[in-house]
Amino acid sequence: MPMAFGVVAGVVLAAILVLVGLFKLMWRVAEPNEALVISGSAHKTEGLGDGMGFRIVTGRGTLVIPGVQAVRKLSLDLNETQLVVDCVTHQGIPLRVKGVVIFKIGDDMVSIANAARRFLDQQKMMPERVHIVFAGHLRSIVGGLTVEDMIRDREKLIGQTRAACGTEMEKLGLIVDSLQIHEIEDPTGYIKNLTMPHAAAVQRDARIAQAEANRLATEAEQTAFARMAEATRDSEILQAGYQAERDRAAAAARQAGPLSEAAARQEVVVQETRVAELESLRREQQLQADVRKPADAAAYEIRTRAEAERDAQISAAQARARETELEAAAEAAAMEARGAAEAKATRATGEAEAAAAEAKGLAEAASARARGLAEAEAIQARAAALAENQEAVVAQQLAENWPAIVQAGAGAFGNVDQMILLNGAEGMSDLFTKALTMGGTGLGLARRLLTTMSEPPTAAPPEPHSVPVTDA
Template sequence: MEILVALLSLIGLGSGATLFVIRNLYYICQPSEVLIFAGSPTRTSDDRKVGYRLVKGGSSIRVPLLEQAFRMDLTNIIIELKVANAYSKGGIPLTVEGVANIKIAGEEPTIHNAIERLLGKTRQEIEQFAKETLEGNLRGVLASLTPEQVNEDKIAFAHSLLEEAEDDLEKLGLILDNLQIKNISDEVGYLDSLGRKQQADLIRDARIAEAQAKAESAIQTAENQKITALRRIERDIEISKAEAERRIQDALTKRVAMVTEAEAEIAAEVVRTQADVAVQNERIKQVQQQLQADVVAPAEAECKRAIAQAKGEASRIIEDGKAQAEGIKSLAESWQAAGTNARDIFLFQKLDVLMKILAESVPEVEVQNVTVIDTTTGNTAVNLASFLEQLRQTTGMDVPKLVRHLSGDKPDR
């Protein structure tokens, strides 16, 4: 820049010179490219001396006669890849089709490799270099993988290819942005048979998975039902516990209420009973007084009267006894005084009483005449004699003899 400034000062730039500088010496770098001014030695980031300077994203002025400007495009390059009859591991030839996105490196130190190897090359030439490099790497990767590995996991295959090609492309100053495998085929039908086998395996796995899914669904359903049933049982248990607790509380409350009510009733009854006791005491006194007046006093009077009557009766009995004793005593004295006739006199006295009794038992009749009939000719005399005999046998009293004794007749010998 110092040389340019000195040159412009020597020439004495005017408006025409300014326009010339802008048109031929002033360069603007687009974001998708890099400017390379060859002829000015500089040092790289790794302290390596090169004979050019780089401008990326900006502008710069080319030194006339000392520098030459080059543009390098950094946009993506799409490369169609197709490798035919590439032998895989196991000797099976495969055909692989893919697409890759590459670009020239825009950062140090890889950009220096691009400048050294690709500067001045057209995009077609760069694309061809990259394609040949990628196809070589693709064949190398296929040789290390079996057809099953290549066909089953295309993403892993592409990743392996990226790792394989990265170093080779970096040496060219290129960067592999993306790589997609579009198709893998073979002419001997190995992949088709493998595909049918895989399809059968897939169907089998699908059926197994479906059966497992149904079994797991049934198990999960049963488990859910068990959990639901357990939760329902737990809920019912909790409800029962709550209901039992509520009933216990209700029972306790009712018990307290009933006890309180019973205590109140008992207290009221006690008060009422106490009041009734006083009333009953007064009533007892009244009844006692009434009993004293109605029963006890008359009973005492009756008792006194009975006692007096009993004393009177006893006195009368005593007097009667005394009189009877006196009579008996007199009778005994009379009996002794009568001597041998005492017994007949006693019997005669008794006969008088007996005759009165017999006479009372006979109906009253009027007797106009008394006829005595001889015992030998009349029935009446027979009956009277029979009566006197019975009297003698039962009482021991001989009436005819007694009559004769009383009349002074001597008894028959």
């Protein structure tokens, strides 16, 4: 039994050792800076889908079946590649750009899978591939820039290069941690020529600054010398002033006696003047008390009485003005009432007078109409009589107006101041006879005119008769 038990224990121990050896053989652990790529069967990897043919393990352990699955490691360490690229700028100037690219495989599963497909057995070829990618894009970007742009803004060159290479690096499963441009070599000397004006300007500014410094130093030295001379002059002036004070003190000591006497006399004069001023002030105050104050009081009294009388007169005048105003208002009211009554009476009287005037006008119009009718009838009757017996009518008119006709004929002698008759009484008779003859001639003329008016228009006008004129 003990032997059997020992055999069983040995078998169990051997089995355990075998199992431990198999576990160690099958168990693989990924280091922090590496990824395990396990192939040999279909696996499902997070973010990659099904049927990829391998799985990726990072940062943990996993079981691998020996002989069925293969395990390979993919380094996640940093890598770098030196860039030395010959380029030509937009101006046609050849340059050599030197830099460095620091890159690594991305930490995500997609980047690790892309890198595993491309670099799993060729990880040493990654720097060369990255150099090729960056060299091509760097030449293209430099060809669109000028030398000045590259020198003044290297960040722009770096940014454009990283942006241009980003897509291709992502396809390779790589990410760029850093891109630096170390140096831009210029075999033609273009950059050196660009710096010469600035160097000359700097040299010029340095010379100007040195000259300015020399000038300032010279001015400072001269100012120091001037201050030394000024200090010497001030010292001599002070010494001379002190000597003058000593001389004045000695002279004052010599003149102390006469000056004391003069000062005493001056003080006496001053005191006497002060006494005279006080006396004058006393007299002025006495005059104010004796004369001016009583005069001011009397003037104030007179002014007060005058103002009281003026106020009384003003009050009386205002009372009289108020009384007059009230009387005028009463009289205006009375006049307004009388005017209203008179207007009413006038309106009634006017209406009566208008009625009377209207009646009177109607009566006068009727009378004028009657007279007009009567005159019209008389004129019509005379016209009829004239048409029937013109000579009778004319004779009647001449008879009625004969005295006036004779008077008009005699009027020719009214302006005669002196008349001389040659044949005495007979001359006077002849004169009157001729005047009457003129009247008869006028009667015959009137008859002919009436006859002419009664004849038809085609009849010839009668010949004019001459009127005899007798000289005085």
